[in-house]
Amino acid sequence: MLRPILRGAAVTAVTVTLAALTVSCGGGGDDGGHRPKAAAAALAAAASDPSGPPVPSDASGPGPVAPSPQPERVRDAFAALQATLGDSCTPANCAYLLGRVHDELHRVDRAMKADPKGPGHFPEPIALIARLDQELGADHGVENLKRHQPSVFGARDEINTWMQDHPDDYR
Incomplete structure (x- = not known):
């Protein structure tokens, strides 16, 4: 025993x-x-x-x-993305923050695509991330993320605004 x-x-x-x-x-x-x-x-x-x-x-x-x-839940991925909203891109942490926002955007993307409601329920956020990916190309390095910093933060902010209008998807 x-x-x-x-x-x-x-x-x-x-x-x-x-x-x-x-x-x-x-x-x-x-x-x-x-x-x-x-x-x-x-x-x-x-x-x-x-x-x-x-x-x-x-x-x-x-x-x-x-x-x-199990696929990550949209609300959990979105909460991690929201956690980046209060951070600023100072010289000491800009590379980290840009990489983190990029990673969190893709966590949200994967979660939305795997959600039981289907990716069609999240057309705007998925399209924003696809547009960012097209702009960045295959280069996800720090220098390229810095060149496209307004687009990276813009996608994050637009997804945050979209999700605020869809509280059932993250509460």
Whole structure:
């Protein structure tokens, strides 16, 4: 009886450790090194959830099955985008802020496209992000983002205004 409990605790400990390493070493992934701390905390919390999938009692079993990732909710992605509204592009943090706004815009885009209401429910924000992407081209580097700074912040601000007119989509 004690062996399955200990084995489950060991699996949880290894999972939490791997999640922490993934978060700490993941600076070069899709998020451009701008992963919010809340995402890291959510990952660690999910890994340490004791109500997760059961662990087999014998070592010959296949192990726990990871749940399929759920698309991010529009309200969560929009909240992260809104968190950039109070920041200013000072010389000390302009590169970070531009990269973060760019990343948050694309989180909103992915969330809207994956929303059960369908991408047709969010035509203006999706079009704004597509227009920004067309303007930026394939270069998402800091210098190009700085050249297009008014467009980056403009897309963010226009999406914020659009979402304020659609409170059911973010509350």
